[in-house]
Amino acid sequence: MPVPVILLPSDPLTPRRPDPHFVWEARLVRELGGEYVLLDHDALLAGDAVAAVRQVPEAYGPFWYRGWMVPVPAYAGLAAALTARGCTLLTSPAAYADAHELPGWYPVFEGATPPSAWIPGGEPDLAALLEAARRLGGRGPAVVKDYVKSRKHEWDEACYVPELADLPALSRVVSRFVALQGEFLAGGVVLRRYEEFTKDADGRTVEARIWWVDGEPVLVGPHPDHPQATVDPDLSEVRPLVRALGCRFITTDLARRADGPGWRVIEVGDGQVSGLPHGIDAAPLLSSLLAA
Numbered sequence: 001m002p003v004p005v006i007l008l009p010s011d012p013l014t015p016r017r018p019d020p021h022f023v024w025e026a027r028l029v030r031e032l033g034g035e036y037v038l039l040d041h042d043a044l045l046a047g048d049a050v051a052a053v054r055q056v057p058e059a060y061g062p063f064w065y066r067g068w069m070v071p072v073p074a075y076a077g078l079a080a081a082l083t084a085r086g087c088t089l090l091t092s093p094a095a096y097a098d099a100h101e102l103p104g105w106y107p108v109f110e111g112a113t114p115p116s117a118w119i120p121g122g123e124p125d126l127a128a129l130l131e132a133a134r135r136l137g138g139r140g141p142a143v144v145k146d147y148v149k150s151r152k153h154e155w156d157e158a159c160y161v162p163e164l165a166d167l168p169a170l171s172r173v174v175s176r177f178v179a180l181q182g183e184f185l186a187g188g189v190v191l192r193r194y195e196e197f198t199k200d201a202d203g204r205t206v207e208a209r210i211w212w213v214d215g216e217p218v219l220v221g222p223h224p225d226h227p228q229a230t231v232d233p234d235l236s237e238v239r240p241l242v243r244a245l246g247c248r249f250i251t252t253d254l255a256r257r258a259d260g261p262g263w264r265v266i267e268v269g270d271g272q273v274s275g276l277p278h279g280i281d282a283a284p285l286l287s288s289l290l291a292a
Contacts, residue, residue: 002062004090004290006034009041009067010055025066028282034290041067044074049081059086064249064289065272069148071186072097090292091249091272099247099270101147101187108245112237113265114195118147120188123178129171132191133164140164141194144177147187151180160194196258197266200229208233208254208263211271211285215243218288219280223253227277233263241265248292 006029009019018026018038029036037056044052063082070078076093091099098104106116117135119128136142142161143150151158158177161170174189197205207223208231217239222229233254242250249271254263276282 003034004292005061005063006036006286006289007039007056007063007065007067007089008036010038012042015040015055019067022067025276025282025286028286029290032283032287032290034286037063039065039067039078041070044070044078047074047077049074049077050084052078053081053085053087056082056085056087061087062090063087064090064292066289067273069100069273072101075100091247091270095247096270096272098245099250099268100273102145102190102268103147103187105245105268109241109265109268112241115193116190118188118190122185122188123175124189126167126171129174130167132189133167133170136164136191136193138164142170143192143194144174145190145192146177146181146185147190149181149186151177154180161191164191195264197255197264198258200226205255205266206231207266209274209277210235210238210252210254211274212242212250212252213271213285213288213292214248215239216288219282219285221280222277224275224277227279238263238265249289 008022008026011017011019015038026036037060040052072093075096079089079093082089102116103118106113115136117132119132140163142164143159144161158173158180161173164170178185178189200206204226206229207226209221209223210217210233211219217235220233222231238252238254242252251269251271251274252265253267255266256263
């Protein structure tokens, strides 16, 4: 069976070189005996998937992508452009959508993650917001995000809702979130029940990021936002859920409950577009991808 090749974004200024953010991954791939090929990420986002894969040799691969986030339609375009060159992605567009966007993974992880309700499209009207709040019980605190990301760094302005029953306040936070996301709003608006998690001395939630390849945890470390954190999550509950989702390469972000034992799933992501924390030894992850 052919050894997988890693598909990395190219440097926008020097297209024959990897994007500076991924140079260290490219170097590690080579040190591990693997190969990488470059992709024009800007062309892909501009809707020209054919131009994006011009550096990809024909009938090459199969490929794992490792790079910047890609909207689901653009990822489907990438898969089609590679297929036209006789190449394949090891994560299909359907699997990418399942892992990358909350509505894809939430039904499997429901009960292990904060209760959520989502509204497809752009900024929702008051009736849609009221119905989404009702599905979460209609009262209590919540957080706002889209299908992929939140704006937790604008916590009070565009993320946290102290009381779902306060419809004007809920609408204000959602409206600000949508405005700040702009063209990058992914899928629609999500309301998530707010839960308290263990925090560090600076008041930041301590999160672990686990990298899974074919249902096995191949790398466990801190979340990239807090790369110095020490984490040792219990994976006994999340392991069967990862396998039930059925996606070959994903990440799960976990946090420990503040009100008792156990870890909760904060986020699930496609491993191809999940960030690695600075300073982590990624050899176990890349070795697993090259051997998959």
